[in-house]
Amino acid sequence: DTEVTQTPKHLVMGMTNKKSLKCEQHMGHRAMYWYKQKAKKPPELMFVYSYEKLSINESVPSRFSPECPNSSLLNLHLHALQPEDSALYLCASSLGQGMTDTQYFGPGTRLTVL
Amino acid sequence: AQRVTQPEKLLSVFKGAPVELKCNYSYSGSPELFWYVQYSRQRLQLLLRHISRESIKGFTADLNKGETSFHLKKPFAQEEDSAMYYCALSLPSGSARQLTFGSGTQLTVLP
Numbered sequence: 001d002t003e004v005t006q007t008p009k010h011l012v013m014g015m016t017n018k019k020s021l022k023c024e025q026h027m028g029h030r031a032m033y034w035y036k037q038k039a040k041k042p043p044e045l046m047f048v049y050s051y052e053k054l055s056i057n058e059s060v061p062s063r064f065s066p067e068c069p070n071s072s073l074l075n076l077h078l079h080a081l082q083p084e085d086s087a088l089y090l091c092a093s094s095l096g097q098g099m100t101d102t103q104y105f106g107p108g109t110r111l112t113v114l
Numbered sequence: 115a116q117r118v119t120q121p122e123k124l125l126s127v128f129k130g131a132p133v134e135l136k137c138n139y140s141y142s143g144s145p146e147l148f149w150y151v152q153y154s155r156q157r158l159q160l161l162l163r164h165i166s167r168e169s170i171k172g173f174t175a176d177l178n179k180g181e182t183s184f185h186l187k188k189p190f191a192q193e194e195d196s197a198m199y200y201c202a203l204s205l206p207s208g209s210a211r212q213l214t215f216g217s218g219t220q221l222t223v224l225p
Contacts, residue, residue, distance in 0.1 A: 031210050040198075041217070042217055043158065050208070090158065105157050105158040108157065
């Protein structure tokens with residue numbers, strides 16, 4: 001398996017809902033990432049997990065809560081989101097070692113907050 | 115501050131014409147640079163890494179440290195090259211590395 005997979009593909013939620021995004025990879029990568037991408041804009045880094053520990057949190061609001069249960073799985077728990085949080089949420093993974101570390105991206109979850 | 119600049123938001127060329135997508139970076143250390151491509155309704159895909167010095171789908175990119183540039187080139191553009199292209203700089207951050215993306219260039223290859 002040489003891909004990063006993300007579920008669901010699409011998600012519509014109200015501002016009071018609680019939902020989760022899931023990301024999975026079986027390439028033996030030890031670093032996993034969450035990005036947020038608005039239309040026609042570059043991805044913006046949200047969180048980085050390195051060896052299952054949160055390494056970087058780019059000042060993301062607490063309504064986004066990441067979780068890395070094991071080295072293959074990364075979740076993003078969503079609660080009390082705002083309409084401006086509507087975006088494509090991308091997961092990526094990489095070996096997590098060395099200067100030439102290359103990130104591979106999943107297809108994304110398109111989130112709409114009503 | 116570390117920064118990646120892609121000066122062209124939109125770029126249109128005719129099929130068969132040469133294409134160059136510009137990327138300039140600002141970083142005091144030894145840069146690690148990538149080009150990613152995002153075709154319509156597809157995932158963000160790695161196109162090139164500067165360390166590999168490879169040619170993918172006819173594209174090449176050369177790191178010019180003097181001009182702090184990593185421009186993407188292709189001698190003969192094809193319609194299927196139409197996509198959004200992002201230049202990215204990989205930076206050390208704690209125990210991991212993070213990508214800083216440029217704002218992207220939307221390439222349209224006209225028939």
